[in-house]
Amino acid sequence: MTIQEKITKLKKEKNAIILAHIYQDGAVQAIADFVGDSLELSRKALDVECDVIVFCGVRFMAESAKILNPNKTVLLPVLTAGCPMADMVDAQAIIDHRSEHPDAAVVCYVNSSAEAKAESDVCCTSSNAVKVVRSLEQDKIIFVPDENLGSYVAAQVPEKEIILHKGYCIVHKRVLVDEVQKAKEALPDAQLLVHPECTPDVVDQAHFVGSTAQIINYAKESTHDQFIIATEMGILHILQNQNPDKKFYMASPKLVCVNMKKTHIEDVLASLENMEHEIILKEELMNRARISLDRMLAVK
Numbered sequence: 284m285t286i287q288e289k290i291t292k293l294k295k296e297k298n299a300i301i302l303a304h305i306y307q308d309g310a311v312q313a314i315a316d317f318v319g320d321s322l323e324l325s326r327k328a329l330d331v332e333c334d335v336i337v338f339c340g341v342r343f344m345a346e347s348a349k350i351l352n353p354n355k356t357v358l359l360p361v362l363t364a365g366c367p368m369a370d371m372v373d374a375q376a377i378i379d380h381r382s383e384h385p386d387a388a389v390v391c392y393v394n395s396s397a398e399a400k401a402e403s404d405v406c407c408t409s410s411n412a413v414k415v416v417r418s419l420e421q422d423k424i425i426f427v428p429d430e431n432l433g434s435y436v437a438a439q440v441p442e443k444e445i446i447l448h449k450g451y452c453i454v455h456k457r458v459l460v461d462e463v464q465k466a467k468e469a470l471p472d473a474q475l476l477v478h479p480e481c482t483p484d485v486v487d488q489a490h491f492v493g494s495t496a497q498i499i500n501y502a503k504e505s506t507h508d509q510f511i512i513a514t515e516m517g518i519l520h521i522l523q524n525q526n527p528d529k530k531f532y533m534a535s536p537k538l539v540c541v542n543m544k545k546t547h548i549e550d551v552l553a554s555l556e557n558m559e560h561e562i563i564l565k566e567e568l569m570n571r572a573r574i575s576l577d578r579m580l581a582v583k
């Protein structure tokens with residue numbers, strides 16, 4: 284029996300489904316029941332009918348799935364798959380921001396711990412951050428943890444004051460403005476598609492700025508046939524599959540998230556066989572974090 288067949292058999296036996304982030308390894312995406320970005324996966328986690336969710340991504344994503352599905356077993360195949368940006372803000376940092384700006388609402392990017400979500404007013408993803416900030420009645424917003432996404436939101440919502448936390452994605456920060464300028468010169472007919480976790484000088488060079496799902500959609504709908512991509516290179520799997528006649532070039536070879544690449548198909552099999560590694564969170568923490576996630580999901 285192949286690994287894929289073993290996984291399919293175990294999924295049936297355990298009534299499990301596999302969710303995978305777009306940045307995952309191609310073989311993992313291929314065996315997943317659903318592949319998406321953070322927002323799509325959050326929504327999917329709410330809808331799925333199963334007893335077990337195997338979450339192929341990093342820890343904060345599996346935590347969100349658990350918070351939204353407290354009665355289901357959520358498994359993270361590789362225990363060390365974390366997100367350095369999520370570790371850049373903790374509950375105390377948010378309490379400190381609030382004491383400095385008591386009239387501000389706290390918007391927490393989903394790339395954060397359950398503790399940070401519990402301390403915030405509402406969550407957002409890179410797909411809906413602008414909408415979430417606009418939906419709030421407060422004129423002052425504390426945005427955690429990503430200062431680059433926060434800067435992008437601030438430019439789109441100039442009527443609000445955005446207080447930035449100094450976190451960032453170590454992967455997207457590696458793309459340099461010189462690199463994207465050179466790539467644009469080398470490929471003058473290509474469109475530059477940039478994720479808002481990149482630094483503002485790189486974002487300023489873009490023909491289109493969007494989350495992974497928005498970039499995928501843009502490339503599909505576009506009449507252009509060449510694209511320079513400034514986000515994690517796992518996105519190429521879907522881009523090339525969906526657009527066999529279009530060409531995609533990475534803005535930088537450094538756009539690889541090692542944490543997103545830790546999960547291999549063998550880990551997914553081991554996870555289902557041994558029911559490891561189960562996400563366990565305190566009920567009180569989940570209840571508070573769920574309020575922030577639910578508020579985000581209610582924003583249309």
Ligand code: SF4
Nearest residue numbers: 366367368452454540
């Ligand atoms: S790509 Fe960046 S934000 Fe996403 S998991 Fe990796 S380090 Fe975290």
